[in-house]
Amino acid sequence: MGRRKWYKKRRYGKKKNGFSNEARSNINTKETFSAKDRKLLIQYLNEYCERCTDLYRGSIFRANRSRKLQISDSDDPIVIGGCTFPMLGEAALTQPYLALPIFNAKQRKIIHHLCVHANLYHVGVRVTPVESFVAISIFRDGLDYAVQESECDPKVKFLDLKPWFHRLGDSAVAATKVGYDAVYKLIDQPGESLRDGIDELDFEELKDVSLENTVPPRLEDDNWMLVDSPEKMRECVQEMEADNITELAFDLECLYRSKLQLITCLIQLATSSGKEYVVDTLAPGVWEAVGELAPFFANPRIVKIGHAIGGLDVQCLQHDFGIFVVNAFDTQEAAKALKLKRLGLAQVCGAYGLKDSVDYENLKAVYQTCNWTVRPMEENMIIYARYDVHCLILLRKLMMRDLAKDGCWDESNPQSTDAEAKAVAETMSSMFNDFDEDEYELGNTLPSPVEAEAVGGDDQDALPETTERSSKFDASELRMNAALMQVTSRSQEMCTKFWKGKAEKHLKDPDFQSILVASKTGEIPEWTASQLSLYDKLAEWRLDMAKREKCLAGFISPLGFLALIAYKRPTTHESLRQVNFQPSEFFKRDDLTELFNLVKESRREDGLRDYDDIVGSRTYPELLQRLERREQLKQIVSVALTMGAAVAAIAAVRSLGRRK
Numbered sequence: 001m002g003r004r005k006w007y008k009k010r011r012y013g014k015k016k017n018g019f020s021n022e023a024r025s026n027i028n029t030k031e032t033f034s035a036k037d038r039k040l041l042i043q044y045l046n047e048y049c050e051r052c053t054d055l056y057r058g059s060i061f062r063a064n065r066s067r068k069l070q071i072s073d074s075d076d077p078i079v080i081g082g083c084t085f086p087m088l089g090e091a092a093l094t095q096p097y098l099a100l101p102i103f104n105a106k107q108r109k110i111i112h113h114l115c116v117h118a119n120l121y122h123v124g125v126r127v128t129p130v131e132s133f134v135a136i137s138i139f140r141d142g143l144d145y146a147v148q149e150s151e152c153d154p155k156v157k158f159l160d161l162k163p164w165f166h167r168l169g170d171s172a173v174a175a176t177k178v179g180y181d182a183v184y185k186l187i188d189q190p191g192e193s194l195r196d197g198i199d200e201l202d203f204e205e206l207k208d209v210s211l212e213n214t215v216p217p218r219l220e221d222d223n224w225m226l227v228d229s230p231e232k233m234r235e236c237v238q239e240m241e242a243d244n245i246t247e248l249a250f251d252l253e254c255l256y257r258s259k260l261q262l263i264t265c266l267i268q269l270a271t272s273s274g275k276e277y278v279v280d281t282l283a284p285g286v287w288e289a290v291g292e293l294a295p296f297f298a299n300p301r302i303v304k305i306g307h308a309i310g311g312l313d314v315q316c317l318q319h320d321f322g323i324f325v326v327n328a329f330d331t332q333e334a335a336k337a338l339k340l341k342r343l344g345l346a347q348v349c350g351a352y353g354l355k356d357s358v359d360y361e362n363l364k365a366v367y368q369t370c371n372w373t374v375r376p377m378e379e380n381m382i383i384y385a386r387y388d389v390h391c392l393i394l395l396r397k398l399m400m401r402d403l404a405k406d407g408c409w410d411e412s413n414p415q416s417t418d419a420e421a422k423a424v425a426e427t428m429s430s431m432f433n434d435f436d437e438d439e440y441e442l443g444n445t446l447p448s449p450v451e452a453e454a455v456g457g458d459d460q461d462a463l464p465e466t467t468e469r470s471s472k473f474d475a476s477e478l479r480m481n482a483a484l485m486q487v488t489s490r491s492q493e494m495c496t497k498f499w500k501g502k503a504e505k506h507l508k509d510p511d512f513q514s515i516l517v518a519s520k521t522g523e524i525p526e527w528t529a530s531q532l533s534l535y536d537k538l539a540e541w542r543l544d545m546a547k548r549e550k551c552l553a554g555f556i557s558p559l560g561f562l563a564l565i566a567y568k569r570p571t572t573h574e575s576l577r578q579v580n581f582q583p584s585e586f587f588k589r590d591d592l593t594e595l596f597n598l599v600k601e602s603r604r605e606d607g608l609r610d611y612d613d614i615v616g617s618r619t620y621p622e623l624l625q626r627l628e629r630r631e632q633l634k635q636i637v638s639v640a641l642t643m644g645a646a647v648a649a650i651a652a653v654r655s656l657g658r659r660k
Contacts, residue, residue, distance in 0.1 A: 031104060031106055031107075032081075032104075032106040032107060032110065033080070033081040033107060033110050034081065035521075037080050037081035038114070038523065040080045041081075041110070041111070042117070042118070042523075044078065044080065044085060044088075045114055045115060045118040045120060045136070046118060047088055048088055048093075048098060048120075048136070048138075049118055049119070049120060049138055051088050052093050052138045053138065055090070055093050055094070056138075056618055056622075056626065058626065058630060081107065083100075083101065083102055083107060084101065085100060086098060086099070086100075094627065096137060096139060096141075096142040096144075096145040096146070096620040097136060097137040097139075097142045097143055097145060097146045098135070098136050099125075099133045099134075099135055099146070100133060100135070100136060101133045102133065102134050108124060108132075108134055109511070111134050111136075112124075112134070113514070113515065113518075115136055116564050116567070116568060116578070116579055117524050119578060120136045120137065120138060121136065121137045121138070121139070121140065121142060121143050121577065121578055121581055122134060122135065122136045122143075122581060123135050123143045123146060123147065123581035123582055125146045125147065126374070128378075137620075138618060139618050139619055139620040139623070140574065140618070140619060141620055141621075143581050145620070155375070156282050156375075157585060158263060158551070158555045158584075159549055159555060159585050159586065161263065161282070161287050162550050162551065163263075163319055163320045163550075163551065163552065164291070164318075164319065164320060164321050164322035165318070165319045165320075165322075165499060165501070166550040166551060166552070167550055168322070172322065175322060176318065176324075176498055179298075179318070179324035179498075180498070182300075182326050183324070183325070183326055183492055183495045183496050184492075184496070186300065186326070186327055186488075186489075186492040187489055187493055187496075190486075190488040190489035190492065191479035191485060191488075193300070193327050193329075193488045193491075193492065194475040194478055194479055194488070195301055195303075195475060196474070196475045197474075197475075198246055198301075198475070199303075199400075199474075199475045199478065200472060200473065200474050200475065200478075201397070201401055201408075201472070201473050201478065202471055202472040202473075203405065203408070203472075203473070204471035205471070205472075206397065206398070206401045209394075209397075209398060209401075210353030210398070211349055211352045211353045211391055211394065211395065211398075212353040212354070214354055214355075214390070214391055214394070216356045216359065216360075216383075216387075216390075217276070217383055217386035217387060217390050218383070219379055219382065219383065221276075223274055223275050223276060224275065224276040224277065224278065224386060225275075225277050225278070226278050226280065226382070227277055227278065227279040227280060227283075227286065228280040228283035228286065229283060229284070229285060229286065230286060230288075233279070233286055233289040233290070233292060234289070236277050236279070237292045237293065239273075239275065240271055240273075243271060243273035243275070245271040245296070245302060246272045246301070246302060246303070247271070247272040247302065247305060247393045247396070248269060248270075248271055248272070248296055248297070248302050248303070249269065249270040249271075249304075249305040249306065249392035250268065250269055250270075250297075250305070250306050250313070250389060251267075251268045251306060251313065251385075251388035251389050252266065252267055252268070252312060252313045252316055252317070253265050253266035253268075253372040253385060254312050254316055255371070255372055255373050256312060257554060257558065258554050258558065258559075259554075260503075260504055260546075260553045260554035261552060261555060261558060262312070262319075262554070263316075263320065263552075263555075264281050264316045264317075264321070265280075265281060265282055265372035265373055266278065266279065266280060266281065266372055266385055267281060267290065267293075268385050268386060268388055268389045269293075270389040270390060270392060270393060272393060276386055276390070278385055278386060279293075280375075280377075281320075282373065283375075287320075290320075290321045291321050291322055291323070293321075293323060294321070294322060294323045294324070297317065297323045297324060298323075298326050299326070299327075300326050301327075302327070303327055303328070303396070304325050304326075304327065304328040304329070305328070305329050305331065305392040305393060305395075305396045306325075306328060306329075306330060306331070306392070307330065307331045307332050307345040307348075307388070307392070308330065308332040308345075309325065309328060309330050309491075309495070309497075310330070310493075310494035311497075313325075314494060314495055314496075314497045315497055315498055315499040318498050318499055319498075324495075325495045326495065327492070328491045328492065328494065328495050329396050329400075329487075329488065330487075330490070330494050331345065331348060331396065331399060332345075332348075333487050333490045333491050333494065334396075334399040334400075334403060334487045334491075335348050337483060337487045338399065338402055338403065344361075344364070345364075345388065346360040346364050346387075347361070352391075352395060352398055354391060360387050363380060363383065363384040363387060364384065364387075366380070366384075367380065367381050367384045368384075399487075400478075400484060403481070403484045403487055404473070404478055404481040404483065404484045406483070408473050408477065408478070408481055503543065503553070504559060506535070506539035506562070509559040509560060509563065510560075511558070511559065511560025511564075512559060512560065512563035515563050515564070515567055519567075527566075527567070528606055530602045530605040530606050531566050531567065532566070533602065534565075534566045534569070534598060534599065534602040535562060537598050538562040538566060538598065539559065541594065542556050542557055542559075545586065555584060555585070555586070556584065556586045557584050557586065557587065558584075561579070561580055561583065564579045564580070565579060565595075565599065566602075568612075569599050569602060569608075569612065570599065570612055571596050571599055571600055571603070571610060571611050572596075572611070572612070575612050576592075
């Protein structure tokens with residue numbers, strides 16, 4: 001065996017995470033569909049379309065079945081790419097839509113793109129915040145039934161929620177520069193983040209403190225409030241002002257589909273007074289009132305505590321509401337400095353003794369990436385949201401203890417000898433004796449030579465042999481700890497992660513590139529130069545509409561939808577629904593003349609008619625009427641045959657009688 005093969009066998013042949021290679025092969029870990037899977041999917045979708053058409057027209061099912069899919073009239077399911085698809089029997093075809101339980105987002109996106117190619121209506125249906133499926137139909141009203149069955153269909157009017165950054169324009173840019181300057185002062189001087197008289201650590205008192213006794217959040221708690229109206233927003237602000245808070249833990253839950261399709265859905269707060277607030281920014285009137293929280297976040301005397309705040313938290317607060325975070329402590333940065341193995345907030349809390357950290361992790365696995373625009377929210381969604389701020393205030397103090405402990409406090413020897421103090425005094429005395437007062441003026445920053453000599457002069461017996469150091473350290477002493485200052489400075493840097501406002505490069509959009517690859521491989525017809533030009537024009541049109549609406553361009557339309565429009569070139573609202581059954585709010589408007597004119601111009605360049613043919617012109621009630629008429633016809637024929645048989649029998653009897 002060659003050295004390279006032996007190395008590969010040694011490296012990859014061993015067990016990982018408790019599974020052998022043989023056992024691992026039986027586990028479905030596919031994240032997307034392969035090229036072979038895509039071909040089978042196209043056959044499956046075409047088969048569904050053809051069988052539904054045969055049923056609608058009254059034709060007998062074709063005998064030539066797809067052998068590759070092994071489709072039969074039995075109830076056995078079809079598995080493609082690890083996903084189970086329903087059989088295309090008469091029971092499935094007589095429904096208004098076909099439900100495809102796709103496992104992940106990548107697979108769902110491929111299904112949507114292939115449905116566009118097959119001229120099928122398609123839509124993603126969310127049954128719960130974490131459960132969804134893809135519904136397909138040949139009927140133009142078939143998916144209305146699927147959407148009606150959705151329990152969590154979001155009704156948010158995103159275009160009505162004007163972000164602060166776009167609403168103010170140039171004034172927002174100037175205000176952002178001011179906010180950056182305020183934060184940068186604390187980056188340059190992190191010691192200013194520690195507040196005299198407030199930030200103190202007693203190492204003896206905190207020695208055995210952990211999160212072990214922290215009670216998990218519950219809906220029946222009386223120390224929290226759901227802020228879902230402007231009146232409750234004012235009540236929240238008044239309470240925080242009256243409590244004179246010194247620490248404010250915060251976290252955000254957002255809808256994030258791209259850099260230009262991002263919006264704050266929830267803000268969670270916990271204060272040093274023990275109160276917690278869940279601010280529903282999507283509730284009527286709350287979006288405009290969230291700005292009242294800005295003074296608390298901008299006050300450097302109030303430490304803001306968060307976890308991984310440089311991700312979306314800081315930029316969403318700034319972009320959506322004009323809120324700047326000044327003086328923060330990022331527990332993730334502290335976890336990195338402390339070299340914790342796992343950096344997620346649930347894991348960090350578990351490392352500090354939180355008993356129900358496993359429950360917290362389970363909630364995070366379900367709700368961290370769920371659809372936070374869904375209203376009303378589930379109870380567990382609110383509990384998870386509160387978990388994200390529930391422990392942060394105490395966690396900050398415990399992490400500060402661990403960061404500063406090595407440099408400030410030796411638990412094994414709380415007494416310190418006078419050797420270090422003597423050395424410092426002698427150094428200061430000799431230093432002052434060497435200074436020429438005419439050449440250098442010290443001012444009031446250091447003691448005079450006389451004072452230095454009084455401290456460390458010739459009378460060395462003035463200092464006791466040993467002194468017992470207090471376990472309590474104030475802000476001035478904590479500022480001398482390098483590890484704590486490094487984390488503090490890094491936390492302030494996270495507060496400068498503002499929204500940049502850079503435009504997306506539409507030619508690098510993954511949806512556009514996947515469609516382009518499919519056209520070059522022959523999976524779909526190859527794009528023409530006119531279609532590519534149309535895509536460029538649609539991208540410019542999107543930016544113009546975003547400026548007019550004062551919103552992010554992603555809420556006008558995702559680039560992937562524009563790529564599909566350039567591919568199919570629809571010219572009516574109904575044909576747009578075939579491309580995307582639930583387009584963005586902007587596309588539900590009646591006046592899309594400018595868009596359709598761009599599409600028609602592209603069609604003319606390729607010698608096509610201005611108006612496209614709508615394939616899915618049938619409706620589900622029409623199918624039901626046809627099936628009912630066929631059933632009535634069967635009954636009439638059956639009766640006629642029965643009556644015809646009776647008449648024939650009577651005639652035969654009469655004939656026999658005559659013969660006799």
